[in-house]
Amino acid sequence: MMESAALEHWLRDLNLPAWQYYEEVGSTNDIALAWLDQGAPDGALVVAGHQTQGRGRLGRTWITVPEAGLAFTLIVRPNAQLPFPVERLTALGALAVAQAFKVGFGVDAHIKWPNDVLIDKRKVCGILVELAWQEEQLQGAVVGIGINVGRAAVPPAEGLHYPAISLEEVLGHPINRWDVLRRVLEAFFAWRHRLTSPEFMIAWEDHLAFRGEWVQASDGHNPPLIGRVKGLSPEGHLRLRLEDGTEYRLNAGEIRPLAAPFAGSSGGEDA
Numbered sequence: 264m265m266e267s268a269a270l271e272h273w274l275r276d277l278n279l280p281a282w283q284y285y286e287e288v289g290s291t292n293d294i295a296l297a298w299l300d301q302g303a304p305d306g307a308l309v310v311a312g313h314q315t316q317g318r319g320r321l322g323r324t325w326i327t328v329p330e331a332g333l334a335f336t337l338i339v340r341p342n343a344q345l346p347f348p349v350e351r352l353t354a355l356g357a358l359a360v361a362q363a364f365k366v367g368f369g370v371d372a373h374i375k376w377p378n379d380v381l382i383d384k385r386k387v388c389g390i391l392v393e394l395a396w397q398e399e400q401l402q403g404a405v406v407g408i409g410i411n412v413g414r415a416a417v418p419p420a421e422g423l424h425y426p427a428i429s430l431e432e433v434l435g436h437p438i439n440r441w442d443v444l445r446r447v448l449e450a451f452f453a454w455r456h457r458l459t460s461p462e463f464m465i466a467w468e469d470h471l472a473f474r475g476e477w478v479q480a481s482d483g484h485n486p487p488l489i490g491r492v493k494g495l496s497p498e499g500h501l502r503l504r505l506e507d508g509t510e511y512r513l514n515a516g517e518i519r520p521l522a523a524p525f526a527g528s529s530g531g532e533d534a
């Protein structure tokens with residue numbers, strides 16, 4: 264079956280407002296941003312079989328291996344019926360992925376604040392949210408999600424920014440990446456309606472990686488900090504308990520565990 268016909272089969276019950284499949288693109292986020300600009304509706308989806316210029320946060324490259332990697336982007340825009348808390352969109356993507364893994368495949372996954380999904384402390388998914396502005400006006404956002412589904416999606420450890428893993432490696436058997444996509448979309452749209460609810464914050468916090476563990480945190484401005492992960496602030500910032508007992512709230516940047524399971528090695532991501 265042609266890939267787009269297979270995808271159509273998996274997506275048909277979801278009632279997506281619009282979607283596009285590309286065999287190969289530079290980055291699904293770029294296609295989605297252009298589509299958003301042309302008036303794509305909230306909830307529109309861009310899926311690629313293969314990305315040649317996938318990107319991650321902090322200027323990193325995201326490698327999508329054909330067949331094994333899953334790369335897609337959802338368009339979210341302000342809408343009279345639905346809340347639009349931009350600062351929660353990364354967590355929305357990450358929570359949708361973690362829940363899809365649990366519900367669909369019985370796999371426990373955690374969110375490494377702010378944008379990675381981990382299984383067994385290794386990166387299986389990254390989220391890249393980008394905003395679209397027209398002059399001073401926020402037009403909407405795109406939520407790009409890359410998932411290592413097949414074993415081949417995980418590049419060799421050398422040069423990786425963080426240890427990586429694939430869903431198939433954890434499961435020990437092959438799975439259909441469109442099945443993974445469908446399950447993530449189901450969770451995404453369910454939470455999309457409840458983004459400002461207390462339940463969303465509870466679910467996000469419940470899925471935080473490294474709770475109670477020591478991490479090194481960098482926000483790009485100050486020297487890295489060492490602290491224990493305590494949870495989330497009401498704004499979604501990461502609460503850390505520093506060595507001197509004080510609390511620090513991280514609102515940007517990233518964390519890594521102090522006792523890394525593998526030295527120096529990310530999920531489909533170059534250093």
Ligand SMILES: O=C(O)CCCC[C@@H]1SC[C@@H]2NC(=O)N[C@@H]21
Nearest residue numbers: 290317318319320389390407409
């Ligand atoms: O780990 C990260 O820093 C985020 C990686 C995000 C990768 C996805 S793949 C689909 C979408 N298109 C891109 O170019 N990036 C995101």
